Amino acid sequence: MDKVGHTMTAGNPSADKPGSEPRRRAALTKRTRTRAQILEAVLAAYPGADPFAPVTVDDVLRVAGLSRATFYKYFTSLEEAVEQLGSRLADELADAYAAMYGDVVDPKVRAATGFQLFLTRAAMEPNWGSFVSHAHYLSRDEGLLRQIKSDLQAGIATGDFKIAELDVAVDFIVGVKTQAIRRLVQSSASQSYIQTITSMILRSLGLCAQVADTATLEAAYKLASAGPDRLSWWRP
Known part of the structure; x- marks a missing residue:
């Protein structure tokens, strides 16, 4: 034994x-x-x-x-570390969307909220903005692309958005968002810049100027009022 x-x-x-x-x-x-x-x-x-x-x-x-x-x-490489960081940021983004989108029904405001959500974080955290705009993150995050496409489809269904090619519209939004983030990281662009470019995106989707501006301001107000309590990365 x-x-x-x-x-x-x-x-x-x-x-x-x-x-x-x-x-x-x-x-x-x-x-x-x-x-x-x-x-x-x-x-x-x-x-x-x-x-x-x-x-x-x-x-x-x-x-x-x-x-x-x-x-x-x-x-094994920097690329592997970048991929893992990107995966973590994708989870954070999903949480942010859930926090800010839960009670938003209007597809115009949803689209404006999503667009400003990214740009606002880039303005508050330049390192984050630089990473997502340089690591091809925006064009590779399947969750983000699905979210953009879903918002556009909802706007098409309500008649708010006039879009001939959905995939073209998605690519256009990702491209503008990437360049806007780089602008925010490299300069002291203001909240006015974020709202102006958001309104321009909505106009490109078929909204008139007044409706686009109204949706943009509603989304901006929601971010400013709910962001501090709902978003862990929010800064004054």
Whole structure:
């Protein structure tokens, strides 16, 4: 019996060592914390030395204060880290849409809210804006593209939007949104800029100027009044 029992524990030497489980938990916590630290550094590194180009691993390491060996212990490449960060931001975006869209029925206001939601965060968090506009995030986030398409289809159904080609309209909105975010990141564009470009987008979808302006202002008011309580990234 003693021999059998000895054989069973011999296959797992750490099982006999006191405190092995706490050490494993501590190691897991450290790995999780370091991985999160690297992803935060990827976001904080934007924009890099060249505001029109993606960051490099060296940019990330400088922000994180970690060695190259540590980075590659957790990620095989910068692209992998960018993908994981993008996935996390997509989850955050889904939460933001749910928080701001839940009680909005009018497709005009929904479209205006979604557009201003992105631009407002870019204005409040330039690093976030630089990342999403440089990492091809907007054109690759399937959840975002579905949301835009759904809002447009709802507007078509109500007769508010006059759109000949849905996919063209989606591409157009993503392109304008990307350029607007870059403008906000690179300059001190005001809230007036955000509202003006939102109204122009709505007009391009078939709304008259007055209706587009009204929907834009309603969405802006909703963001300003509900954003501080519903959005974790909101800044004064």
